[in-house]
Amino acid sequence: DVKVTQSSRYLVKRTGEKVFLECVQDMDHENMFWYRQDPGLGLRLIYFSYDVKMKEKGDIPEGYSVSREKKERFSLILESASTNQTSMYLCASSQDRQAFFGQGTRLTVV
Amino acid sequence: AQTVTQSQPEMSVQEAETVTLSCTYDTSESNYYLFWYKQPPSRQMILVIRQEAYKQQNATENRFSVNFQKAAKSFSLKISDSQLGDTAMYFCAFMKQWGNKLVFGAGTILRVKS
Numbered sequence: 001d002v003k004v005t006q007s008s009r010y011l012v013k014r015t016g017e018k019v020f021l022e023c024v025q026d027m028d029h030e031n032m033f034w035y036r037q038d039p040g041l042g043l044r045l046i047y048f049s050y051d052v053k054m055k056e057k058g059d060i061p062e063g064y065s066v067s068r069e070k071k072e073r074f075s076l077i078l079e080s081a082s083t084n085q086t087s088m089y090l091c092a093s094s095q096d097r098q099a100f101f102g103q104g105t106r107l108t109v110v
Numbered sequence: 111a112q113t114v115t116q117s118q119p120e121m122s123v124q125e126a127e128t129v130t131l132s133c134t135y136d137t138s139e140s141n142y143y144l145f146w147y148k149q150p151p152s153r154q155m156i157l158v159i160r161q162e163a164y165k166q167q168n169a170t171e172n173r174f175s176v177n178f179q180k181a182a183k184s185f186s187l188k189i190s191d192s193q194l195g196d197t198a199m200y201f202c203a204f205m206k207q208w209g210n211k212l213v214f215g216a217g218t219i220l221r222v223k224s
């Protein structure tokens with residue numbers, strides 16, 4: 001079974017902190033994604049990567065950056081967390097038009 | 111840009127009955143993929159069913175089936191013999207033929223009542 005693992009299920013951070021959300025997949029997929037899930041808005045794409053050291057902006061990249069130094073790991077970085085970044089964050093990897101998701105990180109910025 | 115619309119924020123159904131969740135989408139692509147994902151309270155996204163746009167036959171997976179109307183850009187999900195374990199958020203999603211990005215709708219919360 002494909003496994004996508006997110007480092008934390010719940011996270012509480014203070015405004016202005018630098019926050020790292022980590023995601024690891026074990027199936028050698030080239031494509032990895034970070035989504036943000038908010039009620040009434042569904043999942044919105046923040047950033048994605050189709051290869052090591054490659055990244056592309058999604059629909060809502062402002063306030064976020066990403067890092068992909070190894071194929072299996074895709075990190076989402078909040079340079080200076082703000083309260084409007086309180087949300088659920090979902091990581092996914094995909095190949096052959098099939099996506100697999102992690103269990104999500106519920107981030108609260110106070 | 112592609113958009114996906116789910117017009118039913120919440121629905122409920124009695125156990126053992128049938129329910130249909132609606133989804134419409136907008137695209138200028140001729141070939142693409144459509145998906146229904148289920149997200150139970152555990153938050154794990156689970157693929158329910160997938161439809162390739164070039165296939166006229168509607169996809170089915172056990173109690174789950176779709177009504178794919180390409181001209182109308184409609185992709186509804188029918189759940190037969192609803193079970194308590196079907197209670198979840200359901201997302202409709204779109205993917206281009208040669209892409210890997212999923213575009214999601216806002217979701218429909220389905221509650222199955224005993």
